Amino acid sequence: MSNIPKIVILGAGYGGVLTALRLQKELNYNEADVTLVNKHDYHYFTTHLHMPAAGTDKTENARVSISKLIDEFKIDFVKSTVVQIRTQDKKVILEDGTLSYDYLVIGLGGEPETFGIPGMLEYAMNIRSINSVRLIREHIEYQFARFKREPHRTDYLTFVVGGAGFTGIEFVGELADRLPELCKQNDVDPSLVKLYNIEAAPTALPGFDPELVEYAMQVLTKKGVTFKIGCPIKECTPDGVIVGDNEEIKAATVIWAAGVRGNRLIEEAGIEVMRGRVKVDESLRAPGHENIYVVGDNSLMFNPEGRPYPPTAQIAMQQGVVCAHNLVASIRNQPLKKFEFKNKGTVASLGKGEAIGLAFGKKYKGGVAALLKKAIDIRYLYIIGGIPLVVKKGKFL
Numbered sequence: 110m111s112n113i114p115k116i117v118i119l120g121a122g123y124g125g126v127l128t129a130l131r132l133q134k135e136l137n138y139n140e141a142d143v144t145l146v147n148k149h150d151y152h153y154f155t156t157h158l159h160m161p162a163a164g165t166d167k168t169e170n171a172r173v174s175i176s177k178l179i180d181e182f183k184i185d186f187v188k189s190t191v192v193q194i195r196t197q198d199k200k201v202i203l204e205d206g207t208l209s210y211d212y213l214v215i216g217l218g219g220e221p222e223t224f225g226i227p228g229m230l231e232y233a234m235n236i237r238s239i240n241s242v243r244l245i246r247e248h249i250e251y252q253f254a255r256f257k258r259e260p261h262r263t264d265y266l267t268f269v270v271g272g273a274g275f276t277g278i279e280f281v282g283e284l285a286d287r288l289p290e291l292c293k294q295n296d297v298d299p300s301l302v303k304l305y306n307i308e309a310a311p312t313a314l315p316g317f318d319p320e321l322v323e324y325a326m327q328v329l330t331k332k333g334v335t336f337k338i339g340c341p342i343k344e345c346t347p348d349g350v351i352v353g354d355n356e357e358i359k360a361a362t363v364i365w366a367a368g369v370r371g372n373r374l375i376e377e378a379g380i381e382v383m384r385g386r387v388k389v390d391e392s393l394r395a396p397g398h399e400n401i402y403v404v405g406d407n408s409l410m411f412n413p414e415g416r417p418y419p420p421t422a423q424i425a426m427q428q429g430v431v432c433a434h435n436l437v438a439s440i441r442n443q444p445l446k447k448f449e450f451k452n453k454g455t456v457a458s459l460g461k462g463e464a465i466g467l468a469f470g471k472k473y474k475g476g477v478a479a480l481l482k483k484a485i486d487i488r489y490l491y492i493i494g495g496i497p498l499v500v501k502k503g504k505f506l
């Protein structure tokens with residue numbers, strides 16, 4: 110038996126991939142055995158999924174094979190699904206095997222939070238993975254074909270997006286661009302199509318700059334989106350949604366984009382959580398578990414004003430870098446680094462050529478913000494895969 114410490118990383122999302130890539134760079138030969146576990150043999154860009162979901166881009170542009178990102182001489186990749194984390198004997202149970210660890214990194218990403226709304230889990234779809242967006246795109250296209258056979262069923266042409274946060278807004282922007290194209294392809298009168306964006310909070314994009322929110326709503330309204338803001342969805346049914354004062358919106362398509370919670374496996378492991386997310390210490394470790402690091406949507410961190418940071422790819426990436434540093438430091442018995450979030454700005458796309466954003470202390474809107482969004486996407490591809498990956502996902506060029 111070797112004495113080399115074993116590091117197991119669960120999840121190849123933004124946090125997991127950045128941790129793996131940095132470990133690959135920082136660890137010396139034979140200093141640790143690193144294993145990366147992921148459900149699929151590809152890494153997907155969650156921040157891009159609203160496009161293939163609406164059908165405005167190919168799913169291929171939203172993913173890259175893990176073998177193209179990591180050096181398999183330095184990191185073992187295991188394609189499998191984690192079914193249990195056993196902290197008591199430092200083991201991870203996979204659907205087809207078991208892994209032992211000395212250090213564990215949990216980066217399994219979030220799960221939809223439905224806030225207990227009846228029917229939401231059963232009848233709504235979510236933008237969460239390549240497989241879920243394939244289903245959404247096919248489902249949307251199929252509604253047009255169904256309508257041609259049953260023209261009295263206008264509910265086939267009614268689309269409800271629950272949540273006007275970043276995911277909801279970015280998705281309605283894309284869908285608003287795609288629907289006219291689908292009408293044309295299927296000889297459907299565009300005036301029959303309805304696209305609702307429904308939000309319980311008193312504003313769209315809560316917490317974002319009000320002037321930019323207003324701009325976003327104007328752009329999207331012009332594209333045909335009907336907003337219902339301050340209007341909670343009470344129930345999701347097989348026929349649509351019930352909102353506000355028991356108003357029923359009949360819709361064959363409901364996409365829930367309103368909430369993320371942590372991963373159930375963490376709660377089941379007995380690690381302390383708040384809505385499935387682990388309130389990590391300043392070095393990104395789980396409370397009471399010095400050898401367990403948590404990154405990305407699974408972690409919960411607070412800003413200096415005491416408010417939780419929203420779960421974003423940006424924070425997950427920065428955590429991955431610090432997590433790798435701290436793993437190497439632990440192995441070398443060196444002091445750990447404190448994680449400090451450096452907000453590089455936020456940009457939300459509103460469909461083709463339109464976006465809003467706050468970056469470098471300035472507000473951006475329209476085409477300039479859309480270019481900024483592309484620059485952010487390119488930067489990410491460059492960080493994880495260098496120039497070859499930027500060139501391969503050629504739509505950016």
Ligand SMILES: Cc1cc2nc3c(=O)[nH]c(=O)nc-3n(C[C@H](O)[C@H](O)[C@H](O)COP(=O)(O)OP(=O)(O)OC[C@H]3O[C@@H](n4cnc5c(N)ncnc54)[C@H](O)[C@@H]3O)c2cc1C
Binds near residue numbers: 125159191237276
């Ligand atoms: C449509 C959309 C748009 C977004 N836009 C932005 C944006 O513009 N900017 C931004 O900063 N953030 C954005 N976000 C949020 C961002 O995508 C997430 O915060 C980020 O993906 C979290 O990264 P992560 O590493 O925690 O997990 P993820 O990226 O979700 O990755 C988790 C990984 O774990 C794997 N996994 C899950 N369960 C298991 C299991 N049991 N066994 C094995 N593997 C498993 C998954 O397959 C996945 O590969 C957006 C999210 C969505 C949905």
